[in-house]
Amino acid sequence: MAFFSDLGEHVAVLRGLLGADIAADALPGIMAALDDDAIVEIISGASNLIRAAEKVRIVASGVAAARSTREHGHGGLAQKRGHNSLAALIQDLTGATRADAVKHVRLGESLLAGMGAALDDGAGESTDAAPAGSLDAEVAAEPWHAPLGRALLAGTISSAQHDVILRGLGEPPTVDDPDASRHIADVWSLAAEQLAAEAGERTVEELAKAARTVRDRLDPEGAGRRFDERFERRSFRLGTDSDGIRRASIAFDDVGGAWMDAILDSALRPRRGGPRFIDPAEKERAEQLVADPRTNEQLAYDLVLDVLRAGALAEEKTVFGTRQAGIRVLITADDREAHADGRPAIGLLEESQTSVPASLAAQHACDTGGVECTIDRDGNPLRLGREHRLYTAKQRLTLALRDGGCRWRGCDRPPSYCEAHHIDHFVADHGRTDVDRGILLCRYHHMQLHHGGWRITRDGLGDFVLHPPPGRGDPLTLAPRLTLRYAWAGIDPPPRRFLPAA
Ligand SMILES: [Zn+2]
Ligand SMILES: [Zn+2]
Known part of the structure; x- marks a missing residue:
């Protein structure tokens, strides 16, 4: 539908409900007398009108942004009007918050880039227009977020939905190979299209979260x-304010x-x-x-x-x-295998459904065990496996006796601060939940180990050996606490002064 007849229709709906040419200060009185259905219709009609007008403002903001870039210096559209940025001008014109003004500029820029609009510098206002023919086919290719701009103009997503998808998906990773780069842009574009298609039945918050999760899934390395x-x-910072109250940030x-x-x-x-x-x-x-x-x-x-x-x-x-x-961490078998093979992979925090690196799932499984569940593609659970690989309280006591605390070289955290790391890889065979295959590490070092690509090995009942990631130095032997060694084995051989007096 043509833009203005569309707009006219929204106005007509409101006029039908409220009466023609009423005074603004009569609105509360008129609406107080209307029934519930009419009020709901008014809210929806007014929202349609706002969305339509907002579209116009976003497109105009995009054009203004192209005419207010740093390169324009004092001659820029915003700068000539006394503002150092377009967002400042928009804030001044609209009375919006800074964040909203910035969002407007961001959406406008995205929209114009997506439409491949000729961003010439405005007739007569400036002379540094881009030379003709400088946009070859490659550069002019549609940016990945173009589907969002189209959906916004078509009215199928709101500007708030546009913004959270745009920011949630974020810029795709950059690669040198042009083919790979085009492929990545295609994937991002497809994701944007799919999320936009979901917008009708999702809240803005849910879309934002889904967009971030999709991005993490597409780019686990990122x-x-x-x-x-x-x-x-x-x-963690602790301070005292002027009233003498201790405050933490x-x-x-x-x-x-x-x-x-x-x-x-x-x-x-x-x-x-x-x-x-x-x-x-x-x-x-x-x-x-x-x-x-x-x-x-x-x-x-x-x-x-x-x-x-x-x-x-x-x-x-x-x-x-x-x-x-x-906390519980979810990870798919595919991601778990990818992680075991050293490829990037992610898991999800169960409560908030934010993505976390697969290494965290591995670290977590070490400490708390896990349970396997077979699920079909629609998310229906088919079979619940047995829980596995959790050190019992007794086993942890044994580990505490043997290790005395975090075994990482140079760390002095006591056993109560430690997690039990299982040295066999976090794979489907589960490894043995055996004290001989476990070692105490503090939270920090346990995370460092899983997340930083370190490894601990042990041959039978021999020493635990810590292997740094490739290129980060030689393997280190992890000694138990010195005091414990003396406690169990005494000093061998006993030095002279400990010998009983003859
Ligand atoms: Zn571990
Ligand atoms: Zn430690």
Whole structure:
């Protein structure tokens, strides 16, 4: 349908419901008298109008962006109007937030690039137009996000949906080989098209999450890199504000964040509309929590402090109520095999469905064991395998006795901070859940091992040997704690001064 008749139709719907040429200040009175159906129709009609107008504004923003680039200097469209960037001009014109203005520019640029529009510099306003013929067929090829622009113009996705798909999929990885590069762009384009097709029945949040997951699946290597970057940025800072209140600022890595979510969730679930409890004791506990006069923030604070105080020795039930906090990682057999072969692969955190490197799934399986489930392509579970490879509490005691803590060279973390690493590869044969094949590593070193491509081997009951990734030095023998060696074996031979006096 032609653009303006489309727009006219949306206006006509509203006019039909509200009456022709009413005064704006009469709107509340008129609508208060309408029935529910009419109100819903008005909301939907007004939204259609907004979407149509927004399209116009986005396209105009894209054109303005091409005329406001850095190369235009003071002669740029935004710059001539006294703004150092187009986003600043748009913010000024619309009264929108900075983030919304930036989003507008981003969408406009994407849309124009996608439409292959001739981005000439505006008749007469500037002289540095691109020389004719500079766009050869290769460069003029449609960018991967073109389907999103088309869907936006066709009205099948909203600008918010366009934006989360665009940002969620992100720029495809760059490669030198032009064939490979074209192939990657095709795959990204297909993903954009499929996500856009889902938009009708998905929330913006769900699309955003799905787009990120699709990207990580298409580019597991990049997923690993992004995971690393977030891990590197982890931080905990404690300070005192001007009122003398101690304040903390924490940046979580993916796993730490998932742990925090799990801990808070398991304790605050009844407050957050979690499942209804059937067990009377649980039900009572849930009711008490709902009636608790503390705010959610205060409850969360008290809980975090309880956990810190109780530390590793806490009885989970006293801290977490009924469900013990923890995280579960999902990984497909294909990804697991790819990971075992050293190829990039990813898994998913069960609760939030964010993707994580396969190495995390391997690390997690070491420590908590796992269960195999056969699932058909539609996600129907067919068969649940048995749980496997979890060191029992007794076995962990034995490991603690033998290792005394993290066995990584130079690390002094005690056993209570350690996870049990299974040195046999995380593959379908499960390896033996045998104390001889396990070794204690602190969380940090366990992650470093799985994620950084390190390996620990052992020949029979010989030494544990740590193999760095290729090119990172020679294998190291991992000695148990020195104090333990003395405790078990004494000093051999005993030095002179320990000999009983003759
Ligand atoms: Zn491990
Ligand atoms: Zn360690």
